[in-house]
Structures are given as C-alpha cells and as structure tokens.
Amino acid sequence: MTTSSLLDPDHLGAGVLAAAAAELIGPLSPAATPRALSLHATTSPGQAEAVVDTTTRHPLVLCTVLSDVDAQGLTILPALKPGGGAPQSLPVLTFAPHTAAGTALVAALPPAGKGDVTTPFSVLARGILGGELGVGLSTAQLIAAVRFDLVEGVLGRLLTVLLDEKGRIRRTARQIRASRTLAVASGNALDRIGADLSCPRFSDELFWDAEEQTPATRPLQPPGTREDDESYRDRLRVLRGVRLPSTPWLDSALDDFLADVGVAGAVGVDEAVDPQLIAIRLVAPGAPAAIGQLLNALRRVHMIWPAGSTEGDDAHAHRLLPPDVAARVDTQRAALATWQVQPFQPLAPTVAEALTTLDRRCVQLGARPWPRVLKGQDNAGGSRFELGFGALFAAPVAAQLDAAVTAAGQLKDPNLVPRPRSADPAGAWLLKACGLRTVEQGADGTVFVSTAPMGPLVVDVEPDASGDVPLTLTARLVSATDPDHDVPVVSVITALAGAQLTPVADPAAVLAAARPTSTVTGLDAALDSRSVPKVTDVAAFTRQLDTVSPRDYVLFDLGAARTSAVTANSALLSPLFTTATAAGASSVVALATGAGTLALLFGVTGLPLAGANLAGEHTLIHRWQVRGLGDQHATLSARRGAVVRIPLFNDGISVVSCVVGQRSGANDPYTWRPSLPDSTLLSLRQYEHLLNIVELATPVGVRADTFAIRRRHVDVDGSGRSTGLNIAAARAYRHYRLAPSARAGQGEIS
Numbered sequence: 001m002t003t004s005s006l007l008d009p010d011h012l013g014a015g016v017l018a019a020a021a022a023e024l025i026g027p028l029s030p031a032a033t034p035r036a037l038s039l040h041a042t043t044s045p046g047q048a049e050a051v052v053d054t055t056t057r058h059p060l061v062l063c064t065v066l067s068d069v070d071a072q073g074l075t076i077l078p079a080l081k082p083g084g085g086a087p088q089s090l091p092v093l094t095f096a097p098h099t100a101a102g103t104a105l106v107a108a109l110p111p112a113g114k115g116d117v118t119t120p121f122s123v124l125a126r127g128i129l130g131g132e133l134g135v136g137l138s139t140a141q142l143i144a145a146v147r148f149d150l151v152e153g154v155l156g157r158l159l160t161v162l163l164d165e166k167g168r169i170r171r172t173a174r175q176i177r178a179s180r181t182l183a184v185a186s187g188n189a190l191d192r193i194g195a196d197l198s199c200p201r202f203s204d205e206l207f208w209d210a211e212e213q214t215p216a217t218r219p220l221q222p223p224g225t226r227e228d229d230e231s232y233r234d235r236l237r238v239l240r241g242v243r244l245p246s247t248p249w250l251d252s253a254l255d256d257f258l259a260d261v262g263v264a265g266a267v268g269v270d271e272a273v274d275p276q277l278i279a280i281r282l283v284a285p286g287a288p289a290a291i292g293q294l295l296n297a298l299r300r301v302h303m304i305w306p307a308g309s310t311e312g313d314d315a316h317a318h319r320l321l322p323p324d325v326a327a328r329v330d331t332q333r334a335a336l337a338t339w340q341v342q343p344f345q346p347l348a349p350t351v352a353e354a355l356t357t358l359d360r361r362c363v364q365l366g367a368r369p370w371p372r373v374l375k376g377q378d379n380a381g382g383s384r385f386e387l388g389f390g391a392l393f394a395a396p397v398a399a400q401l402d403a404a405v406t407a408a409g410q411l412k413d414p415n416l417v418p419r420p421r422s423a424d425p426a427g428a429w430l431l432k433a434c435g436l437r438t439v440e441q442g443a444d445g446t447v448f449v450s451t452a453p454m455g456p457l458v459v460d461v462e463p464d465a466s467g468d469v470p471l472t473l474t475a476r477l478v479s480a481t482d483p484d485h486d487v488p489v490v491s492v493i494t495a496l497a498g499a500q501l502t503p504v505a506d507p508a509a510v511l512a513a514a515r516p517t518s519t520v521t522g523l524d525a526a527l528d529s530r531s532v533p534k535v536t537d538v539a540a541f542t543r544q545l546d547t548v549s550p551r552d553y554v555l556f557d558l559g560a561a562r563t564s565a566v567t568a569n570s571a572l573l574s575p576l577f578t579t580a581t582a583a584g585a586s587s588v589v590a591l592a593t594g595a596g597t598l599a600l601l602f603g604v605t606g607l608p609l610a611g612a613n614l615a616g617e618h619t620l621i622h623r624w625q626v627r628g629l630g631d632q633h634a635t636l637s638a639r640r641g642a643v644v645r646i647p648l649f650n651d652g653i654s655v656v657s658c659v660v661g662q663r664s665g666a667n668d669p670y671t672w673r674p675s676l677p678d679s680t681l682l683s684l685r686q687y688e689h690l691l692n693i694v695e696l697a698t699p700v701g702v703r704a705d706t707f708a709i710r711r712r713h714v715d716v717d718g719s720g721r722s723t724g725l726n727i728a729a730a731r732a733y734r735h736y737r738l739a740p741s742a743r744a745g746q747g748e749i750s
Contacts, residue, residue, distance in 0.1 A: 015102035016163045017062070017151065032156045034062060034104075034149035041139040042124065048139050049081075050148040051122040052110075059118050060151040060160060061108040063125070067145065068174070069099040071184055075128040076146060078107045083120040092132070098174040103167035106160065107148060123148055182236055186229045194232065197239045198738050202227040206684040206734070208716040214729040215684050215716070234260040235736050238693055245699045247271065254674065254693060261689045263682065268675040272666035276659055277457040279383040281465060281473065283634055284653045285646060288466040294629070294653055295379045295386070303346035303377060303388050304329060306336035311344060335359040336373075341391075345376030348388035350451040354435040355391065361416075361434055367403035369396040369427045374446060383459040389452050390438070395445030401427050443480045456487050459658050471634075471646040475622055475658045476551050486551045488584040488604040488619050488662065493554055495583035496602075499576055504599070507555040511545070513594030514538045520563070520592045526570035527590050530577075533609040535591035544608035549642035552620065553603035563598040576600070577614060586615040586663070605642070616707070621661040621668075629653045672698070673705040681715040681722055688733040695735070706730070 021032035037050035052059065063076055076093040093105045107125070110118045127137035127145055137145065151160060179189035194200055203226050204217040220226065238257050247269055254267040284290040301319070305312020312333070321329065335356035336347065347355070355373070362368045370393040375381070377388035384390040401421050408418035408430070419429045426441040431449055438450040456477040465471070477486040485493065493503055504510050517523045517534040527534045535541045545553075558566065566572050577588060585602040587610040593599050601607060604619035612618050624639045630652020637645040646656075667673055674694055676682075682690065691706065698704045710730040716723045 016166050031153045034151045037148045053120045056118050062104040062149045063107040064104040064147050065095050068101045069095045071097045072130040073097045077126045079124040080108045081122045100170040215732045261686050265677045270673040274664050274666045275662050277455040279457045279459040280657045281459045283465045285469045286649045304332050304352035305346040306341040307333040309343035332356045340372035347376045358434040365404045365407040367400045369401040390450040393447040475642045492583045492585045501556045504555040514591045517592045522567040529570045532590045552605045556600050558598045581614045584619045586612045586619045619663045623659045626656045671703045676713050687714050692736045
C-alpha cells in the first residue's frame with residue numbers, strides 16, 4: 001500500500017474527519033485519521049486508480065474534493081476492484097454546486113472477510129464536470145480535482161457518519177452567499193437583486209413599429225415568458241456598483257458593459273468643447289464720471305506700468321508689496337518698456353506677465369518680430385482695451401518673423417512649434433506659446449493679443465456706456481476681410497463664392513422690394529420639395545428679421561437663369577445647402593425678389609421661419625450676464641442674441657459680459673458625446689443598453705449628446721442599414737431603473 005503523510009487538519013483532504021481525529025486522545029487519534037491514497041492514471045483515458053496493497057480492517061475509502069465546486073457541480077463515477085478481480089461499479093458521487101473544498105463523500109466500503117480483514121483492493125474513478133451528461137474530465141484534471149483517503153476501523157466509520165452533515169451545511173452556506181453575487185446568481189436570487197435596484201425582469205421585447213416609425217414593445221412569447229437570466233444579469237451589472245463619471249471610467253465601462261450585449265469595437269468619449277469667447281463692458285447709464293473714476297483707481301492700484309513712466313512710477317511707489325512681488329513687478333515693467341508700451345497706458349498683470357515671457361523668448365530666439373506695442377489700457381478702448389486685458393502689436397516684420405521661425409526650429413523645444421510665415425503671418429505660434437490665448441490680426445497687419453479668450457469678439461455700446469437709456473449693446477465677431485459681417489458669415493460667403501454666388505450689396509433694399517414666393521410660378525413647389533421655408537408675408541418677415549443682427553446673415557440673389565433652373569429641378573439647391581452648412585450656416589430662408597428671382601438668406605443664428613433648419617443648432621450662441629458693482633445692477637432686456645438693451649437707469653456701475661459659443665463640431669460646455677466607429681450598427685436592444693449606460697454615467701448638470709448615435713448607428717430592423725431616429729423615436733427605449741409610478745414587471749417607455 002502506498003500512502004502519504006497524515007493530513008493536516010487545517011488543510012484539505014477529508015478535512016472535517018481529520019480535524020475531529022486530531023482532537024482525540026492517544027491511540028484513538030491515529031486510528032481515525034484518514035490517510036491519503038496516491039491517485040495515478042490507468043491505461044484507460046480519463047480514468048485514475050487508488051491502490052490499497054495491504055490487508056486492512058474495516059476499511060472505508062473517502063473521495064475528497066480539492067477545490068471549491070462551481071455552479072456546474074462535479075460527478076465522480078467510482079468502481080471497486082478487488083485484488084485480481086473485475087471492477088464493480090459503485091454508487092455515483094455527486095458534489096453539488098457550491099460544495100466547499102475539503103468535503104468528502106464515501107466512495108467505497110470494501111467487503112471484509114474472515115476476522116474483519118479485507119484483502120488488497122483498488123478504487124477506480126472517472127470524473128464528469130456537471131451532471132452525468134456533462135463534460136468528462138481528463139485523467140490529469142481528475143487527479144487535480146479529487147483525492148481518495150483511507151480510513152480504518154469502526155471509530156473512523158462512526159465519525160464519518162456523524163460528520164457527514166457538515167459538508168452539506170457548508171455547501172448550503174456557500175450557496176446562500178453565492179445567491180447574493182450578481183455574477184453567479186440566478187432565478188429568484190437575480191429577481192431579489194433586481195428588486196434592490198428597482199429593476200424588475202422584463203416580460204416584453206423591443207421591436208420596430210414600421211407604421212409608426214418608432215421602437216415599441218410586445219409581450220414575450222409564449223405568454224408568461226420572462227427575460228432570461230443572462231440578459232437580466234447584463235442589465236443589473238449596469239446599475240450595480242460605484243460609478244466614477246470620469247473619462248477613464250467611461251472608456252472602460254462603456255466597452256465592458258456594451259460587450260455584454262454583443263457590441264464590438266471601442267466606444268469613444270468626446271469631451272472636446274466648442275470655442276467660447278468672452279468680452280466685458282462697463283456701463284453706468286446716466287453717470288458720466290463713474291466709469292472713468294473706477295478705471296483710474298484700477299490703473300493706480302492693480303495695473304502694471306512700463307518702466308520710465310512718471311505716472312507709473314508714482315503709482316507703483318505707493319503700493320505696499322512683498323519684496324519678491326515687487327521684484328517681479330519691476331521685471332514686468334522693464335519688459336513693457338522694452339516693448340515701448342505707451343507711458344500712459346498700463347496693462348493688466350496677466351498681460352504684462354505674458355509680454356515679459358514673450359520678451360525672454362525673443363531674446364532667446366535672437367529675433368523680435370513685433371517692433372512695439374501700439375496700444376494698452378484705454379478708458380475709451382471698448383471691450384478690448386478698457387480693462388487692460390488686451391494689447392495691440394505693430395505689424396510683424398517679415399524678416400524678424402522668419403528669423404524667429406528658423407531659430408525656434410533649431411531649439412527643438414516641444415513647447416515651441418514654429419509655423420512658417422505663409423501659414424501664420426501674425427506669428428501666433430510664438431504669441432500663444434507665451435500665454436496669449438487671443439491672437440487676431442487686423443486688415444492693416446496689426447495684431448491684437450490678450451490672455452483672455454476674446455478672439456474676434458467685440459461688444460459695442462450705443463449711444464455711450466455712460467449715456468442716457470436705453471443703451472444698446474451689440475456683440476460682433478470682427479473679420480479682417482469683411483467689415484459688415486461676423487467671421488462665420490464671412491466663411492459662408494467664401495464657401496459659396498465657389499458656386500459663383502455673390503452677396504447682395506444692399507440686403508435692406510432687396511427685402512423692401514421683395515414679394516411673396518407664390519407670385520413666381522413653380523417656385524413654391526420647388527421650395528416645398530426641399531423643405532425650405534419661404535417668405536409669403538414679406539412685411540411680417542422683415543419685422544421679425546429686424547431682431548437679428550445684419551452681421552449674422554447674408555443674402556444671395558440667384559438671378560433669373562438659376563431661378564428657372566431651380567424651379568425646374570429643385571435638387572440643384574442641395575449642393576448649395578451642403579456647402580453653406582459645412583462652412584458654418586445654420587439656417588436658410590427663401591424669398592422672391594422684386595424682379596421675380598429666387599433669393600436665399602443664410603444665417604449663422606436663428607432666422608425667422610427657419611430656426612436652425614440646416615445644422616440643427618445655431619452656429620453662434622450669445623449669452624449675456626450682468627453684475628452690479630453697487631447696490632443695483634443694470635437690467636438687460638434679454639440674455640440671448642447678438643443685441644441686448646438696457647432700458648432703465650440703475651444705481652452705479654454694472655459689468656456686462658457676453659460669452660459667444662461658436663459651433664465647430666465639438667460640444668457645448670458641460671456636454672459630452674459617446675461616439676462609435678463609422679461602420680458600427682446597434683440593434684434596438686443594444687441602443688437601449690447604451691442609452692441606459694449614458695443616463696447613469698452623466699453627472700447632474702452635464703448633458704450627453706447622442707445625436708450622431710441615433711442618426712447614424714441604429715439598425716432598427718436587422719437590415720444592415722442605419723435608420724435615423726427622430727427625437728420621439730430616439731427616446732422610446734426602456735429605462736432599466738423603474739420609476740416609482742411604473743407598473744411592476746414592465747419596462748418603461750419614455
């Protein structure tokens with residue numbers, strides 16, 4: 001007989017019996033302690049054998065499982081082979097799911113002969129993962145899964161019977177614990193987890209209602225059928241656990257959760273933000289001296305003056321600053337003097353610091369592209385210069401700019417990426433590297449810079465910031481090439497020039513002479529076929545258009561020949577609309593000129609009758625805010641649009657800010673966008689899963705933009721083609737977390 005050492009009661013191998021035997025006294029302990037038998041392979045595949053090659057008294061063979069049994073269970077088919085005899089099958093051993101490692105079952109009770117002595121014998125075994133119809137184990141897998149132990153004597157048998165129930169108790173305890181684990185729970189256990197999460201099991205399924213053009217639900221068949229465990233578990237995984245709505249978490253969670261429902265490929269998280277520009281104006285209606293007094297105080301206390309300025313020396317001499325701050329200010333003043341800043345025009349500290357950095361860079365490069373600063377803080381300088389946040393450089397010197405490009409290329413500094421003068425005539429690559437976020441070159445070559453994201457935005461006040469009410473504040477995006485239109489409109493004009501379209505020089509005159517489109521034969525039908533809004537009441541349209549800044553739209557007269565062509569074939573309009581939309585137009589309206597030709601009015605903001613019919617959203621979004629420096633702030637007539645008014649007097653100075661968001665294909669602030677590879681299509685079930693994840697992952701105060709997903713990535717009927725969902729259809733999916741008012745057992749359609 002081949003045996004190994006006694007089992008350690010603290011480890012595996014008939015563990016319960018071994019532990020009990022260890023507590024017995026003297027000769028009883030070794031008599032009851034199980035001894036492990038060596039299990040080795042036989043010539044039959046999948047079979048192993050444990051040999052007892054000596055005579056024994058009252059022998060008992062136990063089969064011990066060596067690792068925890070999973071949800072499939074483990075079946076052992078033992079057979080007893082007396083010495084020299086044929087194998088005799090024994091009762092099947094079943095280790096039920098969740099059986100604990102170390103649990104032992106009686107495998108064989110060899111018959112005893114004269115004197116209760118049993119001659120040598122062996123135990124053969126095969127293993128099956130799962131029930132008797134499961135997958136058979138290889139010999140190596142069987143030897144790794146179980147071990148046979150020999151117990152001799154009546155005491156060992158008695159203890160085995162007494163302790164048999166403990167294995168079942170341990171298995172039941174593990175089964176209860178597993179039922180609370182989402183990964184392995186099933187049936188009612190899953191339902192209880194779902195109840196905790198307010199997520200009942202579905203009893204319906206999604207389908208595409210072709211007549212209504214929307215997703216809908218119908219009961220699962222046959223009647224009474226409920227969602228299977230696998231699908232239910234996938235949904236509960238989304239709801240359970242801690243969520244950290246950060247980009248890394250979203251990247252991993254989206255891929256992980258969507259893989260559960262068969263979505264292959266990475267889901268992207270787009271958090272890029274459209275440019276946001278800001279301009280600030282001070283207003284004090286009816287208080288002519290108030291703004292000047294405030295600005296003079298700011299000049300004395302906060303702004304940085306160039307060295308050598310008499311007024312500046314006096315202002316800085318009265319400031320009580322720590323030595324290190326005073327030293328830094330002195331450096332900034334010296335740098336401003338190098339830039340030849342006017343001695344009576346200080347700058348905001350942030351701008352002074354940026355110009356100091358730029359001065360160092362110019363010394364490092366051995367070139368000074370901009371010879372001097374033409375303008376600094378100016379009480380009458382409007383939104384660009386009033387508060388000292390902007391400076392105006394003289395036009396760059398071509399030779400110096402080229403020298404700076406060459407020297408920067410030799411530095412190999414990753415923070416300094418030069419661009420040739422042909423691509424960047426203002427030298428923005430160097431200015432922005434020094435902290436100047438705004439670089440705008442004018443028609444005369446001068447360069448406006450600022451550390452604030454002003455861009456081309458300027459806010460004008462009429463009649464004057466300290467004048468009598470009503471005050472009119474107008475926001476405009478200054479273009480170096482077109483003084484009459486905002487920058488996005490200039491882009492539209494440039495793009496449509498390729499289609500031989502030229503803007504009308506006097507839109508007001510054309511509008512005054514316009515007539516209803518119905519007066520031109522066939523024009524209404526052509527416009528209706530392209531869903532283009534048309535002007536039928538010219539007077540009413542003109543009144544509404546007066547509320548839109550003329551800088552934000554452009555009018556094109558298509559002429560007689562092209563009007564006739566469009567009337568005959570309205571499809572000719574599509575390339576124009578596509579080009580204009582790509583260039584930044586968000587809306588279009590059609591009208592008939594006094595000569596009976598078709599005119600198209602393109603806008604970058606909402607136009608009467610049109611809204612944002614080209615792009616789905618406005619190219620420019622104006623947001624206004626006002627804060628009072630006194631007890632009462634000014635009142636704005638509106639907070640949206642390019643033009644707002646202050647109709648009433650107030651007490652003291654108010655700060656009015658205008659923030660302009662310019663659509664560039666990115667996101668609005670506090671908005672993110674899930675994205676899929678171009679070729680990826682989602683079924684209705686997968687789309688529903690994604691939208692539920694997006695709902696849960698989006699924090700309060702943040703909006704998720706799923707426009708591209710619902711328009712280009714949903715295959716509603718399994719045809720292999722995407723179907724664009726309208727707003728109502730896009731929102732028709734089942735929410736996993738049931739609302740309190742929803743009917744139990746059903747999903748919720750919104």
